[in-house]
Amino acid sequence: MNGYRDLRVALLGCGSVGAQVARLLLEQGDELAARVGARLHLTGIAVRDLDAPRDVDLPRELFTTDAEQLVLGADIVVELMGGIETARELILRALESGADVVTANKALIAEHGPELADAAEQVGAQLSYEAAVAGAIPIIRPLRESLAGDHITRVLGIVNGSTNYILDRMDRFGDSAEDAMRVASELGYLEADPTLDVEGYDAAQKATILASIAFHTVVPVDAVYREGISGVTSAQIEAARHAGYVIKLLAIAERLTAADGTTGVSARVYPALISRDHPLAAVHGGKNAVFVEAEAAGELMFYGAGAGGVETASAVLGDLVSAARRHVIGG
Numbered sequence: 446m447n448g449y450r451d452l453r454v455a456l457l458g459c460g461s462v463g464a465q466v467a468r469l470l471l472e473q474g475d476e477l478a479a480r481v482g483a484r485l486h487l488t489g490i491a492v493r494d495l496d497a498p499r500d501v502d503l504p505r506e507l508f509t510t511d512a513e514q515l516v517l518g519a520d521i522v523v524e525l526m527g528g529i530e531t532a533r534e535l536i537l538r539a540l541e542s543g544a545d546v547v548t549a550n551k552a553l554i555a556e557h558g559p560e561l562a563d564a565a566e567q568v569g570a571q572l573s574y575e576a577a578v579a580g581a582i583p584i585i586r587p588l589r590e591s592l593a594g595d596h597i598t599r600v601l602g603i604v605n606g607s608t609n610y611i612l613d614r615m616d617r618f619g620d621s622a623e624d625a626m627r628v629a630s631e632l633g634y635l636e637a638d639p640t641l642d643v644e645g646y647d648a649a650q651k652a653t654i655l656a657s658i659a660f661h662t663v664v665p666v667d668a669v670y671r672e673g674i675s676g677v678t679s680a681q682i683e684a685a686r687h688a689g690y691v692i693k694l695l696a697i698a699e700r701l702t703a704a705d706g707t708t709g710v711s712a713r714v715y716p717a718l719i720s721r722d723h724p725l726a727a728v729h730g731g732k733n734a735v736f737v738e739a740e741a742a743g744e745l746m747f748y749g750a751g752a753g754g755v756e757t758a759s760a761v762l763g764d765l766v767s768a769a770r771r772h773v774i775g776g
């Protein structure tokens with residue numbers, strides 16, 4: 446044993462990301478303790494069904510169905526259960542009790558991000574959600590912190606892996622949309638309701654989050670123009686290729702300045718033509734990328750895995766370590 450104090454971590458949800466977060470926390474306990482200066486003690490994992498099969502073998506005694514009880518007394522709550530209303534209530538309860546919260550819940554943040562951020566601010570707690578956009582790719586913290594002194598002018602994101610996979614298969618291998626979609630489903634890229642991917646809802650939620658952070662404002666999800674890929678045909682993809690373009694589902698957020706000098710933010714998701722010379726054209730398969738244009742920094746691109754249990758768990762753990770360090774510094 447060592448002299449580290451314990452920080453009590455409550456995990457809500459044990460799906461593909463939650464199971465990997467729990468595994469990494471248990472396996473890397475000593476290393477993380479040394480890195481943080483405190484032991485991240487997993488006090489429990491709240492699940493709906495204690496007997497459901499898991500991706501990872503985890504100690505049975507960690508599981509509970511009593512999420513409310515688990516949240517009470519936690520220093521850090523990690524919400525990976527998904528859904529909106531119950532997750533929102535548990536997160537509000539956690540924040541009100543002064544706990545920091547880490548979540549990967551894009552739908553929740555897109556819908557209730559400002560309310561949750563206010564609740565966190567009121568008690569001086571930290572709400573972080575790096576994993577909510579583009580899985581493993583660090584993009585929230587770079588936009589919020591690394592680029593905080595710059596003026597971002599535009600963000601272009603391939604933020605939905607399944608539609609990128611489908612369009613990429615159609616473009617490079619001539620697959621039909623149906624075949625490509627079937628494989629995307631087998632690979633586990635699609636949401637439980639694939640309409641969320643195919644019709645651009647998932648990308649619109651991520652566009653809301655990116656736009657709000659990049660432009661220091663609130664961009665509601667229903668202000669995002671949204672068009673999915675269901676209308677994209679093989680013939681259009683072929684024609685684009687011949688003209689030197691590729692069709693990608695893009696989430697675009699940009700600052701617009703009117704003639705009278707007033708500014709606003711436009712956010713939209715649609716299948717866009719990208720020149721084959723653009724770095725985003727080389728984002729293949731289920732990968733994600735976010736291309737950022739900023740006045741001083743110029744062009745930046747963040748690229749990597751936008752989904753996947755262990756990949757997304759990396760972003761969750763990063764937020765968790767960051768929250769834990771705050772506790773250590775705060776005493």
Ligand code: HSE
Nearest residue numbers: 605606607634636752
């Ligand atoms: N269905 C999502 C995607 C999963 O295809 O990108 C990650 O958010």
